[in-house]
Amino acid sequence: MSSAVANPSKDNQSGAMLLLLLKARTFIALIVVFTFFAFAAPNFLSTANMIIMSKHVALNAFLAIGMTFVIITGGIDLSVGSIVGLCGMVAGWLILNGVDIGLGWTIQFNTLEIMLIVICVGILIGLINGLLITKLNVAPFIATLGMLYVARGSALLSSDGRTFPNLNGSAEYGNHTFYLIGAGDFLGIPISIWMLVAVGIGAAYVANRTPLGRYIYAVGGNEKSAGLSGVNVHMVKIAVYMFSGFCAALVGLIISSQLVASHPATGNMFELNAIAAAVLGGTSMSGGRGKIAGTIIGAFVIGILSDGLVMMGVSAFWQTVIKGLVIIAAVVVDQAQQKLQARVVLQQQAALND
């Protein structure tokens, strides 16, 4: 009997309908934006444009997925843009210089090894973020703000601010395939999109079907209760920052591979776009609420919006204003949804008590 729901009245039905619309709002926004540009922007629907656009979106989506977990725990990761830059520089360094071990030779790595090393660098930076936040009790905003500067500075130091050009690698060392990460495709779909699919599905799986995912939501919902329920709060927090670092490392690899060069300023302000995508997708900045699928759709809305506006020839200044308005509107609608949802649930519960 516990799952029996009282017969919904007419009022309830319209409420439930409205709730459904609000819940799917990011998806609806995506359809609206897409349809609009399909008519308004020339060549918008061409295959070439679709592929270019999805490549753009993927970069932000990676960061936004990592950011979503961090925000669900009630934190924030401002350092991801800088990690992108630093990881790109690490990849460039490894291809151009290898590692000098001081015996007169240098060790060179093949593409797969380079990827693994770069990913480890990203995870390591995330680990430092996590340790600062948990063990040393630094506020996430401050810890990752500090890391933003440290990582960006390190990236600039690594090349004295210059670009590492021509990352073509050499067949001899097995790293001539580096360009494929960003430029290759499989079954006509870019590798980076396949990677996004894999990371997205993996993240959604972790969020919904593993204890770790549940703990992430629990820590964000109420840290004290979670701790008293036996959740290792520190471990959970460290894990999300490490994952965020992992995502940033992937983006660093993809960008330097696409450009066949790495520039230390790469990734500037990326963190803000990632936060915007997460929020647009329904992630609550106060923690405990958010969905990976929502975040990916949010990233697509932002990406299509900016690319579409470019294709329409709207000025870059207006683009910025429009992006900001969309984000604010998303949060306002989100608040309305929360209110309505609470009311519908209370009605159900009240019907039960009658």
Added chain:
Amino acid sequence: METHEIGLTIRDGVKVYPGTIALNHVDFDLHMGAVNVLVGENGAGKSTMMKIVAGVEPLTSGAMELFGKPVRFHNKNQAEAAGIGIVFQELNLFPNLTVAENIFIGREKTRMGIDIDRDYQRAETRKILKRLEHEDIDPDTPLGDLRIGQQQIIEIAKSLAQSARILILDEPTSALSAAEVDILFRVIRDLKADGVGIVYISHRLEELVRIGDYITVLRDGLVTGARSMEGIDVGWIVKNMIGGASKDFPKTEVQAFGAEIFRAEDITLPRMGGGYLVDHISMSVRAGEILGVYGLMGAGRSEFFECVMAQHPSSGGKFFVEGKEVRERSVAGRINRGIALIPENRKQDGLIEILSIRENITLSSLKDFTRIFHMSLAKEARAAAEYVRKLSIKIASLENPVSSLSGGNQQKVVVSKALMTNPKVLLMDEPSRGIDIGAKAEMFRTMRALTAQGLGIIFITSDLEEVMALSDRIIVMADGRISGEFDAGAVTSEDLVAASTPGRTEEKETPLEEAAS
């Protein structure tokens, strides 16, 4: 005895909170130039009444008169303007501001409305502190650097600085040392001589007899005694606090207890600024036994539970489950060993309100549904549904947020979460707090049913009837120590109240402490 002018009266005062009647048609007279003492058990309505007098809460119905004129305060500022000052039980101070800034908060002395006159504030603060015999406190020290007892003095100084005509002191001595209490009493006598009407709330009954001129006793929101203090002793107060005769409770048949299932040895938790919050507590519970821990707020009971649940890295002592020492330092480790806690504050410590009912129930036992890392949601939902049925939790859907439930049902969710970990000993901190009478009775039946299955239960309560009705054995705590242990069959409520009065243990132990230091 001289007669005192009546400064403030409440007639037929009623205060209703959602779910409870905190004050039920009470009359109260406040005599000027005298100490009006207010006593009652936790939740009897003392603090509610004073909040009404101080303008923090409005009366639901009834009338209040100040010097013969009807008044109705809408906020604390109006009451302050009318000359009513209150010192709350919980300190309302700003640790990062200086002593002087704290005393003048919200009514800073300024030059031309902009520039704060620090010299004046400092001088005034010194004057007030001198009167309180605490000249040693520098007005410029940040408040957070003071001991709790000194902070309490500052809170009192704050009210004095407002030159209140009526001063309410809600358990002002709970954090004070004996010497500081003496100073406070001298100040109170001074104020009395100046014609200030003082309301004094305390659980230390000896103190009340010493200082009081008039007494009002509250029980369950009713005034059960109001008279002048002359000829009154502690026995009379206790009788009025808990009612003439304790009600008889039908006791479930006595079960044979099993072996000792949980033991705590010599648990200590140091207090900031010296002393102990939990002062060398040892207790044990046997399988099938319900051990009640009675005491007043601040007796260190919840802190003891927090030590058991590994919440205080600085705590000392040993725990044993089924005779084997618990060495795990993590909450998860202790849960694994069979200890489960149902915290006092459901919203803050027990539930994750944003998550669904299902997610809350299973949070501590996700391992049961997980293979390697894959969690079976179907299995999880089945397990949650089973507990919903077992404890008859009233829900519309497992997927609704837990915040949509009533207090009693929320409590059952917390209990389900604890039970799902298959505990051997269950620690319940005020399990009946904030739930209605029907839900309470159900909670108690559940507790009995659990012990019948061989669990040991330790539960904390501030409710006399509850502790006597439910426990097989009762431990009374006061000031972080165990001040009495009783068999539930033989004990009277008078014994419990006497043991829980903090002053007694303090007197008894003082020579020891002096010898130690």
